[in-house]
Amino acid sequence: MSETRSDVIPRAAAGGRATSAPIMGRAAEPTIFELSESGRSSYQLRTTGIPERSLADLIPGDHLRPEAPPLAEVSERDLVAHFTRLSARQFSVDLGAYPLGSCTMKYNPKVCDAVAGLAGLAQVHPGAPAHLVQGWLEILVDLEAALCEITGMAAATLQPAAGAAGELTGLLLMRAWHDANGEQRRRVIIPDSAHGTNPASVTLGGYEVTTVPSDERGCVDMAALRSVLDTDVAGIMLTNPNTLGLFEEDIAEVAEAVHEVGGLLYYDGANLNAILGVVRPGDMGFDIVHMNLHKTFATPHGGGGPGAGPVAVSERLVDFLPGPKPARLDDESGDRFGWITPPRSIGRVHGWHGNALVLARALTYIEVHGADGLRRVAERAVLNANWIRRRLAGSFDVAYDRPCMHEVVFSASALRKDEGIKALDVAKRLLEEGFHSPTVYFPLIVDEALMIEPTETESPQTLEALADALERIVAEARSGDHSATEAPRTTPVRRVDEARAARTLVPTFDARGD
């Protein structure tokens, strides 16, 4: 095996390995409040001759705090140094490989940032009248068209601020559709492999969750699905490929069965990156599709966004979409673009027009790749995941031993049983090897799950180095060296006590001390 590999893989250094990341020392970074010095500030107002007035003269007393809030008082120099040092203590997609399954932490091309930074886009007020923002409207209209082409749907809303917001929007559309038909349905079906957001969105949308189990191949159990289908079912939420990284091969049959009882099919687009340009949710029979632009179309994410979760729908749901939405106008004489509100719109799901600069980045990603390029994104993501699956099959159990799509789920169950080394230990130990950890303990139906998603980003050299590192970690544990339980030992912050943090939750910092 190893001879074959060295024949195939050119001998270059792995660009995704971050062990050389420079760090000046191991000392803890003080909080910004500890850097505070009374009277110091990040700005100085030059002498202007304008008379100073006290705050109390300008603002009524009952609107004023009795004392100033205890904010940190630091110079600009100390402020910048503090946050720069913090940023250097973080792992990021710009630093190295980030195989965090399900999260799709692919590299974010800088050209997308460059476009989003253009003054004509970045310095526009969202309330500007349509005739002043024709270019912006064209971007939004073009993005909607591109997303509809990619998903095989009729129209889309770009408003939802992230995936979960898209899910709720989709469920509200589902409800609006059934309401319009004079039907009160109560249940939404979700497989047991689903993202945790699915049942949360169903509940928030006013429905009850019915869970269906996965079969021995990791797909929806058709017999179990049929047994829970009736006219009380509003719809089913599916991710395809699912969270095990497996393609739901019975999807046409699922669609037929759900449609037969009058239910709608909801496509959770979290894994759309695996099928770009290859197969379309619309052609599989889905009625509602949300997309995570921050995953599939490489806009920045992690640390809370902002994301974007557009929702595309089939023809029969178009009239219910949120509005106002950007549209191409037929009016030859006036503006080419304007705002329209669909006739039976469920209303706004975002204060403005969605996270617009994220939308501009996503359109840039789509335009830069073109149709054939997007297909290659999916093909390479799938190829990379399968390479990892085959390569590590001797080190870990593969949860479902069949070709995967864009991500692969391993189990560290045997390693835990034999050596006491858990998935969490492997993940922490991998940090010492210069890679971000994979996702652990998800999907919930796989014991000691380790979920690796290399995306299309990483080179063969990086994949090789990542696989070598994981093999080394397993071999080390198998040889009786159980130091992985102490990992990470080389990072600025070592293993944190997650259980204690959750048990005695302290989400605030009191600058006044005790």
Place this chain on the structure above:
Amino acid sequence: MNIPEDLRYSSDHEWVRLEGTRVRVGITDYAQDALGDVVFVDLPAVGAEVSVGGSLGEVESTKSVSEVYAPVAGVVVAVNPELSGAPEQLNADPYGDGWICEIEVADPGTIDTLLDPGAYRALTEA
């Protein structure tokens, strides 16, 4: 894996200890080990009527949130007040201080339908 001989078990990894017409309920050593460090226990309400397989609250660990299912039907008559402040008891002593609740059983005969220690051991080793 600790599986006491004097208890009965559900296939969802709850244990049951019969005390008169009441049962004390908790989750097994196997369950606490699989969950990992428990950080929060959502207890049922005293007085709640539960059917077999009905919800007895949730156990949240650093890995996941799992539902606790009622192994027998009846009325919840007591809950372990210590668990709100010290959820780690569920890990440290699942069959003792980590008990979850007590149920006044509707039909004590249903206890016999639960798994005996041997059958439960076979389930965890499958």
